[in-house]
Amino acid sequence: MDKLSFYGTEISSRLLLGTAQYPSPQVLAEAVRASGAEIVTVSLRRESGRLREGQDFWGLIQGLGCKVLPNTAGCHSVQEAVTTAQMAREVFGTPWVKLEVIGDADTLQPDVFGLVEAAKILSDDGFQVFPYTTADLVAAEKLLEAGCQVLMPWGAPIGTGMGLNDVYALRSLRAHFPDVPLVVDAGIGRPSHAAEAMELGYDAILLNTAVSKAGDPVGMARAFGKAIEAGREGFLAVPIEPRDMAAPSTPVFGRATFG
């Protein structure tokens, strides 16, 4: 069986979906269902707690029947991220937290120094931390030492949809930490980007903008669900290595000769 677990919780869908910026709560709910996602991430800071129609946002999220991964999106300091995580634990009643400590306002690049510090504080306090990080090997090592059992390197800056900006770094990270669940988080724009990450051996994908801002978010959510499954199956089936020399795919032996 091809199993994935985060902090001892077994997961069947390898797509984690963000819940921000959908055209309507209904579209959000339909997109989550179409994607097959079992985990949704929710920002405590961004959501006011009430939707325009007066519907309770948390009620909507709970109605999806998904596991909630609260996130500290928009936090720029260790203190801010730790306080937000503590509030999220109260609201959602889960030790899980997607930890974001943003270091650069333009690229939304994680501050890996602050991230390690916050991860240590939260892990020591009983949190199960999912750190949003770069694909830096040393930062990854320090996050594991801080108590993280999952790593979430970026594919590209949040919201850009550029895909996998540094395939070499992502491949190195996978090779260095074969037993750590690795999730590509952010920057994915198309189903093919997600499939590519899965073919590299990544365990799961977290994405938001590519679905919420698509022309048809529900259709795109479904496409991502399929692409992630296809990428995983392709990885497990062991792809061929690219080669420089051409090699005929049709056997030449026993070929009929004429004349």
Ligand SMILES: CC(=O)[C@@H](O)[C@H](O)COP(=O)(O)O
């Ligand atoms: C929702 C969330 O957690 C985002 O901060 C996440 O990193 C996804 O990024 P994209 O919107 O680029 O998919």
